[in-house]
Amino acid sequence: MTHYYFDNAATTPMSPTVVTAMSQALADDFGNASSTHYFGRQSHHLLDQSRQVIANSIHAKTDEIIFTSGGTEGDNTAISGTAVSYREHGKHIITTQIEHPAVLKTMSFLEKLGYDITYLPVDEHGLVTAGQVKAALRPDTILVSIMTGNNEIGAIEPIAEIGAVLKNHQAIFHTDAVQAYGILDIDVQQMGVDLLSISGHKLHGPKGIGFLYMNEKVNLEPFMHGGEQEHLRRAGTENIPSIIGLAQAVKDLTPANKKAKREKLQSLKAILIADLKTNKVDFAINGPQPDQALPHVLNIWIKGLPSTLALMNLDLKGFAVSAGSACTAGSLEPSHVLTAITGDQDAPQISESLRVSFGDQNTEESVHLLAQAITEVTQDYLN
Amino acid sequence: MIYFDNSATTKIDPQVLQTYNTVANDFWGNPSSLHGLGDHALQLLQSARQQIADLVGCAANEIYFTSGGTEGDNWVIKGTAMAKREFGKHIIVSSVEHAAVLNSAAQLEKLGWEVTYVPVDNQGFVNPDDVAKAMRPDTVLVSVMAVNNEIGAIQPITEIGEILKNYPTVHFHVDAVQSVGKNLWSQVLPERVDFATFSAHKFHGPRGTGFIYAKKGRALGTLMSGGGQETNHRSGTENLPAIAAMSKALRLAVTDEAKKAQHELALKQQLVDFLSALPDITIFSPVTANFAPHILCFAIAGVRGETTVHALEAKDIYLSTTSACSSRSGDESSTLKAMKVPEKLATSAVRISLDDANTQAEVDQFIKVFPTIYQRFERMNGRA
Numbered sequence: 001m002t003h004y005y006f007d008n009a010a011t012t013p014m015s016p017t018v019v020t021a022m023s024q025a026l027a028d029d030f031g032n033a034s035s036t037h038y039f040g041r042q043s044h045h046l047l048d049q050s051r052q053v054i055a056n057s058i059h060a061k062t063d064e065i066i067f068t069s070g071g072t073e074g075d076n077t078a079i080s081g082t083a084v085s086y087r088e089h090g091k092h093i094i095t096t097q098i099e100h101p102a103v104l105k106t107m108s109f110l111e112k113l114g115y116d117i118t119y120l121p122v123d124e125h126g127l128v129t130a131g132q133v134k135a136a137l138r139p140d141t142i143l144v145s146i147m148t149g150n151n152e153i154g155a156i157e158p159i160a161e162i163g164a165v166l167k168n169h170q171a172i173f174h175t176d177a178v179q180a181y182g183i184l185d186i187d188v189q190q191m192g193v194d195l196l197s198i199s200g201h202k203l204h205g206p207k208g209i210g211f212l213y214m215n216e217k218v219n220l221e222p223f224m225h226g227g228e229q230e231h232l233r234r235a236g237t238e239n240i241p242s243i244i245g246l247a248q249a250v251k252d253l254t255p256a257n258k259k260a261k262r263e264k265l266q267s268l269k270a271i272l273i274a275d276l277k278t279n280k281v282d283f284a285i286n287g288p289q290p291d292q293a294l295p296h297v298l299n300i301w302i303k304g305l306p307s308t309l310a311l312m313n314l315d316l317k318g319f320a321v322s323a324g325s326a327c328t329a330g331s332l333e334p335s336h337v338l339t340a341i342t343g344d345q346d347a348p349q350i351s352e353s354l355r356v357s358f359g360d361q362n363t364e365e366s367v368h369l370l371a372q373a374i375t376e377v378t379q380d381y382l383n
Numbered sequence: 384m385i386y387f388d389n390s391a392t393t394k395i396d397p398q399v400l401q402t403y404n405t406v407a408n409d410f411w412g413n414p415s416s417l418h419g420l421g422d423h424a425l426q427l428l429q430s431a432r433q434q435i436a437d438l439v440g441c442a443a444n445e446i447y448f449t450s451g452g453t454e455g456d457n458w459v460i461k462g463t464a465m466a467k468r469e470f471g472k473h474i475i476v477s478s479v480e481h482a483a484v485l486n487s488a489a490q491l492e493k494l495g496w497e498v499t500y501v502p503v504d505n506q507g508f509v510n511p512d513d514v515a516k517a518m519r520p521d522t523v524l525v526s527v528m529a530v531n532n533e534i535g536a537i538q539p540i541t542e543i544g545e546i547l548k549n550y551p552t553v554h555f556h557v558d559a560v561q562s563v564g565k566n567l568w569s570q571v572l573p574e575r576v577d578f579a580t581f582s583a584h585k586f587h588g589p590r591g592t593g594f595i596y597a598k599k600g601r602a603l604g605t606l607m608s609g610g611g612q613e614t615n616h617r618s619g620t621e622n623l624p625a626i627a628a629m630s631k632a633l634r635l636a637v638t639d640e641a642k643k644a645q646h647e648l649a650l651k652q653q654l655v656d657f658l659s660a661l662p663d664i665t666i667f668s669p670v671t672a673n674f675a676p677h678i679l680c681f682a683i684a685g686v687r688g689e690t691t692v693h694a695l696e697a698k699d700i701y702l703s704t705t706s707a708c709s710s711r712s713g714d715e716s717s718t719l720k721a722m723k724v725p726e727k728l729a730t731s732a733v734r735i736s737l738d739d740a741n742t743q744a745e746v747d748q749f750i751k752v753f754p755t756i757y758q759r760f761e762r763m764n765g766r767a
Contacts, residue, residue, distance in 0.1 A: 003419065003420065005412075005420060007412075007413070007416055007418065007420070007421075010412075010413040010415070010416045010421070011411065011412065011413035011416075011620060012411075013408075013411045014407050014408075014411065019404065019407060019408065022407075023400065023403075023404055026395050026400050026403060026589065027395065027397075027400055030392060030393070030394040030395060031391075031392065032388070032391040032392040034391070035388060035391050035392075035701075035703055036689060036692065036703070036704070037388065037692060037693075037696050037701045037702075037703065038696055038701065039386070039388070039701060040391075069450030069451075069454065069591060069619060069622075070450075070619050070620060070622075071619070071620075072607050072608075072609040072610065072618045072619035072620075073450065073607060073619060075609065076606075076607055076608055076609070084494075100609070100610075101608075101609045101610045101611065101618065102607075102608065102609030102610065102618060102619075103609075105608035105609050105611075105618070106608040106609070108608075109605075109608050199620070201620060206407070206622075206624070207620055207621070207622040207623065207624065207625070208450060208591045208592060208622030208625050209591060221490065222486075223457075223606075224453050224454060224457050224483075225453075225457055225482075225483060225486035225487045225489070225490050226453040226456065226457070226481065226482045226483030226484075226486055226487070227453070227481075227482045227483065228482075235453045235457075235482065235483055235486065236450065236451050236452070236453035236454065236483075237392060237451060237452075237453070237582075237584060237590060238590070239450075239451075239589075239590040239591030240590060241589065241590060242589075242590065242591050242625075311417055311418065314418075315417075315418045315419050318419075319418075320412070320416065320418035320419065320420050320421070321418070322416055322417065322418070323417075
């Protein structure tokens, strides 16, 4: 049986260029970048080059890039680091109800330690407004953390507008751009963010690597203490092969390639929607309209079809999709994102929705097949 | 090229690299995904966990994957502090720990915890009695490394464990990063140890991955909050290619472990015999049962460590000053400082760290080229 992967928001396969770059680095560039001898210097050189490539991709300075073990560490570092380092300035933090668990769980941890967290609600499209942020700001607000693009429904938040609101406030502005970075053009200057976290494996790069953009004016207590790597901001032997793999994935995402990718993913999404309509599947789109959302994410409510059943039957037919995010770790807990956009934890779409997320490797033909499979599964169950 | 800096990092084994590539190509699903691809990834993740558990000698649910040694140390120390803060805010660490332990402890100090730094003797050993003396009713954690990364001293973990049997609720953590493949398991992981930290790239595995052993039933707060992977203990998408490769690397590392350790020790013995015969050289890592077979720290009086390193580098021999993690800053060795070695001598220290892939011919080559360099230093110092 042929298998088709439509779960690219969970993880993506490494692209061949990344595999090549990384394999070569694993075999050849094994020095410890902190060592002062030849091998160490070679590694350090590769580290600097990779950092430069990545900094350029978001219009940041080279020294503003800190390598991490992935998106979770980036989010944890940004949030816990700000909370600890700026605690003299206040203990109030603003976020949204639809953040990734790496943000939300860190927030609830900080709540236990006495921080006051405001969770902004979102509208039916999953959007917050700069006005909401402005209204929630207090003199003791030290951090605002709002994702660039949502992983479950693809909502794209108005980051630049929020950045403008925060311009004359002490609060540090963090955005989790894990889902958006491989797709949208990211410019930290234009967005007005101080901290931005990224994960490699969402953009056809390696797992276990990511980076955190930290504006040079921000000074955070490290999350990982130890050696003096990353200018004393993140301890741990630098993962050079993975960093090279990540830099390769970033190099492959030139603005032109990103644009072509957006167009391709958007058209795949349109094909799926059109096919489902033609096949008379009774469905609705959760969150923003397809052309307003991240091009690779489509979340649909198939009325009357339980998600668990749909997932299992699609899997049997060879199609990998998901019901919400992979990061609720195998459990099918009700999606906090769908709960937030419906404002009702008993809303039927919470247990009857599927997330289809597209990637570079998907073809138009495979999308037609997916539409056919969803149609069959729906008809089999509902008839 | 002769690479004598295996405590800084090791070269990935070709078979391990093969595993990495295979998994990256064929098992790239997210283990948390419910579909088949995720499921295959999850099965592989669990079999890697089982294999590591078998090799370590614990249950699979006592192994948690991390991004490496630094995260492991940070997690156990801060996680213990968080989980047990209602019971006390005192922790004990040795004064020769890796920076990942020392700086985690220092951060806790800033946040209101009290830290006792247990001294070492002039050979680099913690005295178990000093740990006993440092214990207080509000002590929640004792953290002592198994093998010191700078001089190779094997700390008396078993004896400290005996003392801690009288304090059954206190967490005992061992940074075991430098101890893998050296045939030291019984000394590193006696029963009383609750937590141990490991890093893959120190045993020919990939960078950016490691694991901790965490004894079942011991409370540990999370360091990485998020999606709830690793049974809710460590969030972040599992780095499966690296984890599978690490499990392979560990299996290879423990295969013929005794033989490998003996080989390294034989090489170290020759180097020690050679170096100790030269005047003005101090050996900090003798060939005795309580020093690791792969680490040899020595100093040439009056010659800065980096001078020696660069002189040997010119001969295509690579070793390091102290630990790689502090060698860029040019600080003196923190271990030698704790041993009360005079600062001038401590800044002269260099470290050879061996591996079973090092050969007799490489040692012969070192012994052949070293005298020329050494004579030059002696002349510069007016000693010859």
